[in-house]
Amino acid sequence: MLNLWVNPPSRVETIVREHFxxxxxxxxxxxxxxxxxxxxxxxxxxxVKHRGDDGEEEVEEDIDRVYLIGADVIRCMxxxxxxxxx
Numbered sequence: 001m002l003n004l005w006v007n008p009p010s011r012v013e014t015i016v017r018e019h020f021x022x023x024x025x026x027x028x029x030x031x032x033x034x035x036x037x038x039x040x041x042x043x044x045x046x047x048v049k050h051r052g053d054d055g056e057e058e059v060e061e062d063i064d065r066v067y068l069i070g071a072d073v074i075r076c077m078x079x080x081x082x083x084x085x086x
Contacts (some may be wrong), residue, residue, distance in 0.1 A: 014040075030050040031047050032045075032047060032050075032077075033078065034077070035066055035077070035081065036077075036081060042066055042067045043064070043066070045063045045064075046063075047061050047063060048060055049061060
């Protein structure tokens, strides 16, 4: 288990990115989850991606995956939509 007192957030991010790379996963910055739903045998996530040099252009996209991981703080969309409290 990573200890945030010993490992600052920047180091934790590096460790997570390196591990995801081994699993052939990517982390996208500038992407916000709007909603998600169960469809057939996967999760459909609706996201907004910020594009362009200044990040002003927003593009909506549907992504179908087997898993959805909400790793973005206590008040994240994943927890809200599932009705989870901390």
